[in-house]
Amino acid sequence: MKRRLLFVFLALIVLTVSTVSIFIYLKKETPLKAIRKATEAISLAEKEKSLAYANVPFQQAKVYYDSAMIYWQMENQKWFFQRAFDISIDYAEKSTRYAEEAVSRSKKSLQEIKTLQAQQITDLNETVAHFEATYKKIPLAPVLRQEWTKGRILLGEGILAYKDENYLKAIDKLDSAYVLIQKVYQYPEGILEEYFSSLPRWVQEEKEIKARSGREKKIFLVVDKYNRELKVYKNGSVQTTYEVELGPNWVGDKQLQGDKTTPEGLYKVLKKKHEKDTKYFRALLLDYPNEDDKARFEDNQKQGIVNAKAKIGGLIEIHGNGGKGIDWTEGCIALRDKEVDKLFELCSVGTEVLIVGSLTPIKEMGK
Secondary structure (H helix, E strand, O other), X not given: OHHHHHHHHHHHHHHHHHHHHHHHHHHOOOOXXXXXXXXXXXXXXXXXXXXXXXXXXXXXXXXXXXXXXXXXXXXXXXXXXXXXXXXXXXXHHHHHHXXXXXXXHHHHHHHHHHHHHHHHHHHHHHHHHHHHHHOOOOOOXXXXXXXXXXXXXXXXXXXXXXXXXXXXXXXXXXXXXXXXXXXXXXXXXXHHHHHHHHHHHXXXXXXXXXXXXXXXXXXXXXXXXXOOEEEXXXXXXXXXXXXXXXXXXXXXXXOOOOXXXXXXXXXXXXXXXXXXXXXXXXXXXXXXXXXXXXXXXXHHHHHOOOOOOOOOXXXXXXXXXXXXXXXXXXXXXXXXXHHXXXXXXXXXXXXEEEEEOOOOOHHHXXX
């Protein structure tokens, strides 16, 4: 009887302890809720591209999440009454906080990136527009022309990526476009800065022609290479202006035969060529090389600037077959046939022709 009572007593004790343990365990907070919250926060951070825009807090969130899972698994391997989830819950809550911070930083960073990219697109478009208006006529080496084209393509792709909200791709495209566009943009800037150091002389020479046309009551022609214009002066004013096409290497003065550069200086019409005398409809043959050209050519040869075996060239004309929209001559000045007809009526042998680099300051170009 005593044994039976003792057994019942012990059984009650075990049952009581088990019940109390289970009650305590059930009262314990499990990590499930905290881990679910962390999972949702990390998922949102991934959608906000936090890996790219807020990498540090995002990675910290993932580390704490992994730690929370590890500690949860470790505790589950113990007897139920020995399990403690405080560390796992703490790590899950830290994971949530870092994920939320990553989302906040991503949104802020993304807005800054969008603002910067919008400005970058505006700046690049302005650079391209200014180049096309001001420097498009500058002869470029084929490799530079290719880089300019590639830069324009990359800019277009960057703009499309920006509009599609693919900002990471836009960054890559726009940065690559910037490098190429700026490289090519700076090239003609350097060329024109040196070339336009002669602008005061060119402007003064044109003033003298204008004054002479008023005094002498004769026709004078002034060719502005940069602006692709031929002006007809009479009685101290411009009577008419024609668009012209030049040699493709028009920047600078002509140095030698075959350089495809239109010469600069004051020349005279030596001969009026009719259709039977030229393949370019009609032509006004100029007296290039004149004495100044010959003296400069000989000096350049002595200094080694021009090869000793080079020739100075000749047969520079104002002729027809123009209107192609590109610089294509061997150094001559091309107009449309109907405009050459008008010049034939106005000009005679001896008519003076001033050819200058430009009559417009660099700062006013592209306006």
